[in-house]
Amino acid sequence: MIWQRSDGRQPEELRPISFQQGFTNFAPGSVLAKCGNTQVLCTVSVTQRVPTFLQGTGKGWLTAEYRMLPSATQQRQERELLKLSGRTQEIQRLIGRSLRAAIDLEILGEYTLTVDADVLQADAGTRTTAITGGFVALANAISKLLQEGVLTRSPLIGQIAAISVGLLEGEAYLDLDYVEDVAATVDLNVVMNQDFGIIEIQGTAEEGSFTRTQLNRLLDCAEKGIEQLLLAQREALPEIF
DSSP states (O other): OOOOOTTOOOTTOOOOEEEEESOSSSSSEEEEEEETTEEEEEEEEEESOOOGGGTTSSOOEEEEEEEEOGGGSSSOOOOOOSSOOHHHHHHHHHHHHHHHTTBOHHHHOSOEEEEEEEEEEOSSOHHHHHHHHHHHHHHHHHHHHHHTTSOSSOOBOOOEEEEEEEEETTEEEESOOHHHHHHOSEEEEEEEETTOOEEEEEEEESSSOOOHHHHHHHHHHHHHHHHHHHHHHHHHOTTTO
């Protein structure tokens, strides 16, 4: 049996992706990233200080915060205020680790870049959309800091993009929506750079186990999706690439 996608996409086809840049007025970088019905507002702020462990080293830092708005899903979720869920903490650490791979922290100097990813609407793939859109917001922020003379050299050293893949009816499918994410027997989130070097893989078998051959198929599928996302980022940032 072959899984039939509700939107008619082919197994290795992305949902429509777009980056609406300059979405807010005050953050140096702001992008509304859309991937199908998933919408994530990615903003980047800069502060002239670093965590204690970096003070005096000349190195900067990049960190991330992730939240899902109460109405992002069909049923309202309570706001996370004083105590963050384990899922939220895990996702924002993933976003931070992923986007730090795009930055030379020594060139950045003792500044902290904070990437805020706020999910306005969720249809699976929120963390991967946050990373892919977060990179566009990051590039915009760095461009503005260079224009303002805050930075004299760009610390940007590469691109970062992320995508989800999964096994449905034993076959690899790219960019799962919510229905597919729930049904998948294996679910992977893959983060890569512009050379298809792997930054991180998060994966699990929801039922039983999966083989090395299936893992290779999933990674091949993810790489094809990453290639398309990298191209979309470059098209959104012609002045940088």
